Amino acid sequence: MFTGIVEELGEVVAIEDLGDASRFRLRGPVVTEDAKHGDSIAVNGVCLTVVDTADGEFTADVMAETLNRSSLGALAAGSRVNLERPMALGGRLGGHLVQGHVDGTGTIVGRTPAEHWEIVKIALPAALSRYVVEKGSITVDGVSLTVVEAADDHFTVSLIPTTLALTTLGLKQAGDPVNLEVDVLAKYVERLLGRGSADAADLHDIEEIKEMDR
Secondary structure: OEOOOOOEEEEEEEEEEOOOEEEEEEEOOOOOOOOOOOOEEEEOOEEEEEEEEEOOEEEEEEEHHHHHHOOHHHOOOOOEEEEEOOOOOOOOOOOOOEOOOOOEEEEEEEEEEOOOOEEEEEEOOHHHHOOOOOOOEEEEOOEEEEEEEEOOOEEEEEEOHHHHHHOHHHOOOOOOEEEEEEOHHHHHHHHHHHHHHHHHHHHHHHHHHHHHHO
């Protein structure tokens, strides 16, 4: 579990094509200082398992499913990436609960600079728009952000100077893809409410059958 508070702006050192997967080697001295084989590190919001670490770098195997569902497949040697270690139990939750399980990709469609911040407009798949609400939370390339405007086909976020300077969101341009993870609590609520309706309908059918038997 992550918080969406990026710890380090890392870099892709190399990518090895394994056919149905890729092996990424990434530089991140901060996130690797206590990392070991089997640990998790979020890369642009995607939870990856550490294979090994050495000299401030780590490797991770990325399966086809992850490459197909995220923007990691568009990375190359030299690409900058947002890195975050999992949250520690008992620590401060600075952003919101983030799983590192990308729900889909969006596209930056516009940036509007202001004096002390920047408004970024991001197009998103229609299937995800119902989970995005004004003043709610969303993760963009692993960064926990507050939604300013929520529409059917896009949303906007306001980026402070710290976010612009310390994450890849300060480098992204119109047309660039970004990984999106919506609030998992919203998905659970939707699932439970849907199941509740189905349970109620099933119960109603059972009661009707009982009446007919009488």
